[in-house]
Amino acid sequence: MSGATAVADASRLAVGASPARTRAAFRLSRGALCSLPVGLTLLLGFVAPLATVAAYAFATPKSFDVFRSFTLTNFASIFDPANTVWQSFVWSLGLAVLTVVALAVVAYPIAWGLARSFGRWSGFISVLFVFPLFVSENVRLYGWTLFFLKNGVLDGTLKLVGGAGPEVLYTPGAILFGMVYVYLPFMLFPMTLGLAMVPKDLVEAARDLGASRLLIWREIELPLATPGVLIGMLLTFVLAVGAVAESKVLGGQSVIVITHDIEIAFTYAQNWPLGSALALLLTVIVGALSLAALAKLDLDRILGRR
Amino acid sequence: MTAAAFASPPAPSPLPEALPILQLVGVRKTFGAFAAVERIDLDIRDGEFLTIVGPSGSGKTTLLRMLAGMEAPSEGDISLRGVRINETPPARRPTCLVFQSLALFPHKTVGENIEFPLKVKKVSPAARKSRALELLRLVQLPESYYAKNVMQCSGGERQRVALARALAYDPDVLFFDEPLSALDYKLKKVMEKELKDLHRLSGKTFVYITHSLEEAMVMSDRIGVMRAGRLVQVGTPEEIYTQPSTKFVAEFMGEVNVFDAVRAEGGWRIDGVDGPATLNLPSALREADAAAVVVRPEFLRFVEGPAGAQNRLTGVVFNEYALGSRIQYQVRVGEKTFLLELSRANAWRGKPGDAAIIGWDARDAIVVAA
Numbered sequence: 001m002s003g004a005t006a007v008a009d010a011s012r013l014a015v016g017a018s019p020a021r022t023r024a025a026f027r028l029s030r031g032a033l034c035s036l037p038v039g040l041t042l043l044l045g046f047v048a049p050l051a052t053v054a055a056y057a058f059a060t061p062k063s064f065d066v067f068r069s070f071t072l073t074n075f076a077s078i079f080d081p082a083n084t085v086w087q088s089f090v091w092s093l094g095l096a097v098l099t100v101v102a103l104a105v106v107a108y109p110i111a112w113g114l115a116r117s118f119g120r121w122s123g124f125i126s127v128l129f130v131f132p133l134f135v136s137e138n139v140r141l142y143g144w145t146l147f148f149l150k151n152g153v154l155d156g157t158l159k160l161v162g163g164a165g166p167e168v169l170y171t172p173g174a175i176l177f178g179m180v181y182v183y184l185p186f187m188l189f190p191m192t193l194g195l196a197m198v199p200k201d202l203v204e205a206a207r208d209l210g211a212s213r214l215l216i217w218r219e220i221e222l223p224l225a226t227p228g229v230l231i232g233m234l235l236t237f238v239l240a241v242g243a244v245a246e247s248k249v250l251g252g253q254s255v256i257v258i259t260h261d262i263e264i265a266f267t268y269a270q271n272w273p274l275g276s277a278l279a280l281l282l283t284v285i286v287g288a289l290s291l292a293a294l295a296k297l298d299l300d301r302i303l304g305r306r
Numbered sequence: 307m308t309a310a311a312f313a314s315p316p317a318p319s320p321l322p323e324a325l326p327i328l329q330l331v332g333v334r335k336t337f338g339a340f341a342a343v344e345r346i347d348l349d350i351r352d353g354e355f356l357t358i359v360g361p362s363g364s365g366k367t368t369l370l371r372m373l374a375g376m377e378a379p380s381e382g383d384i385s386l387r388g389v390r391i392n393e394t395p396p397a398r399r400p401t402c403l404v405f406q407s408l409a410l411f412p413h414k415t416v417g418e419n420i421e422f423p424l425k426v427k428k429v430s431p432a433a434r435k436s437r438a439l440e441l442l443r444l445v446q447l448p449e450s451y452y453a454k455n456v457m458q459c460s461g462g463e464r465q466r467v468a469l470a471r472a473l474a475y476d477p478d479v480l481f482f483d484e485p486l487s488a489l490d491y492k493l494k495k496v497m498e499k500e501l502k503d504l505h506r507l508s509g510k511t512f513v514y515i516t517h518s519l520e521e522a523m524v525m526s527d528r529i530g531v532m533r534a535g536r537l538v539q540v541g542t543p544e545e546i547y548t549q550p551s552t553k554f555v556a557e558f559m560g561e562v563n564v565f566d567a568v569r570a571e572g573g574w575r576i577d578g579v580d581g582p583a584t585l586n587l588p589s590a591l592r593e594a595d596a597a598a599v600v601v602r603p604e605f606l607r608f609v610e611g612p613a614g615a616q617n618r619l620t621g622v623v624f625n626e627y628a629l630g631s632r633i634q635y636q637v638r639v640g641e642k643t644f645l646l647e648l649s650r651a652n653a654w655r656g657k658p659g660d661a662a663i664i665g666w667d668a669r670d671a672i673v674v675a676a
Binding site for chain 1: 374375376395396397401402403405407409411412413422423425426427471475
């Protein structure tokens with residue numbers, strides 16, 4: 001076979017192959033096609049705003065020079081020792097941690113009951129816990145304000161019987177109460193699912209092997225319910241860090257949380273770059289904490305699939 | 307298997323008159339209006355392998371759960387070595403149940419699973435580990451399995467881990483709730499024999515429930531047959547096989563020919579079969595008896611002349627089935643179907659569709675309550 005024929009063969013092969021390859025490149029797989037709507041939505045509704053916020057964080061303070069200026073002044077002013085905005089971060093994160101801890105303690109028994117002992121009442125009780133979600137959060141919080149207000153429901157009733165109501169409204173305690181109340185369903189349902197996933201005969205077997213209730217809880221029930229419990233904690237933590245209505249309505253001005261600071265920067269202060277820098281910082285902190293928790297949450301190992 | 311895993315050598319076969327380890331007197335269990343278990347009296351002997359057999363819904367699982375302490379009887383008494391234990395919780399009974407699902411802890415390793423009852427008893431970690439390794443050897447799993455995730459084990463291996471965990475609890479009585487039902491046939495046969503060997507080695511009392519009489523036959527010292535919440539018959543495999551007390555027990559045993567005997571002039575004949583076939587029975591039936599007759603397929607044979615057998619029926623061979631060393635024939639007589647089994651060496655020379663006379667001798671038939 002001569003060299004020239006070989007070259008001609010090769011070129012014909014290349015010509016023959018190229019249209020097929022081009023078609024393959026433009027034809028999306030069925031999976032990619034199905035994920036197209038959600039992909040586009042995420043791109044426009046999640047990535048684009050986030051990118052804009054990130055860009056604004058590096059813009060000249062009190063300007064709208066986004067994409068045209070680059071400066072770290074916003075971050076410098078946040079980390080300036082004279083600035084007290086760190087207190088807002090501490091309040092937000094601290095309240096979120098306390099909310100999660102309180103929710104875990106409050107929700108666990110209810111979740112256990114829903115998964116194990118309420119039987120046919122479980123559905124009804126679940127609906128009771130979901131029902132408040134149908135009412136606007138602000139309306140519910142103002143309801144609690146009326147309840148805790150001086151001469152309000154609690155104070156007024158106690159006065160009638162000769163006592164005095166506690167001064168709870170506009171304190172950090174009231175904020176915590178509001179957050180625990182508002183985010184209860186978000187802890188309760190993942191937790192219930194987690195507990196429902198624990199096979200009943202494992203608990204029975206452990207009891208048969210002589211284990212006490214405490215030991216069964218520690219060795220069997222809690223580890224196997226961990227996925228649900230952790231997801232509930234993560235969800236409520238993220239929600240609670242971003243909470244602002246509770247501190248405004250129930251906390252008055254006693255505490256300024258970070259989301260409130262961000263809001264002020266975007267509205268009254270008209271300082272979008274500073275607000276963006278704060279938002280970006282908060283996103284990074286919450287993201288890092290969540291990823292750290294998710295790394296610990298090895299679903300496959302917990303479920304014994306690996 | 308090594309006998310070293312048990313401190314004391316196993317006792318020889320238990321004496322029948324020894325004090326029962328578990329005793330049930332008039333035990334009844336109701337759920338609402340439904341009685342799952344109806345007045346059961348049963349003595350479980352120390353060291354025996356007792357199997358309770360019955361179809362699903364016969365109440366055998368409920369009976370076992372009462373013995374294990376997971377349900378309390380509605381009526382009657384359960385006693386352990388003479389002490390009433392009706393309400394004693396499972397944790398305070400020297401018994402252990404191997405669940406149908408095995409109930410292994412999926413988030414723990416094989417070693418942690420086996421050590422669980424020892425951890426409960428606050429045994430030191432070193433002692434726990436050496437006992438776990440000993441038990442792994444006993445159930446014929448390699449020591450390397452100690453650190454393996456239990457969910458990575460195969461069905462048969464999980465079976466062994468569950469067994470090792472139960473033995474680590476060191477109970478006097480082990481209960482088994484159909485633990486072999488999920489295994490394939492071959493592995494099941496292997497595990498049946500291993501379980502029986504383990505029973506011999508450990509000298510513990512085993513109470514096993516299953517819906518398979520075949521399984522029960524291989525392993526048990528005694529078998530109890532349950533039907534609709536009642537114990538129909540309790541006896542050795544030999545007794546159950548040769549002297550089934552009722553038609554139900556006989557039919558439950560697998561492929562047998564069971565037919566109702568009806569009164570005819572001058573004697574008894576088979577219900578549903580026309581003709582002059584008067585039955586020759588091993589024992590005389592009284593007038594009032596409603597009786598069924600059981601003839602095993604291997605006792606039926608093809609006969610040539612009129613003198614071939616004491617009972618004879620003329621029918622048509624419908625089909626034949628090869629069972630390896632044996633061949634089964636389905637013979638239709640009137641509206642009744644009979645199963646006949648021959649060794650391959652004595653195979654019948656005809657072909658399906660041929661007419662044939664089948665027969666059996668009176669002593670090969672068993673008369674049972676209908």
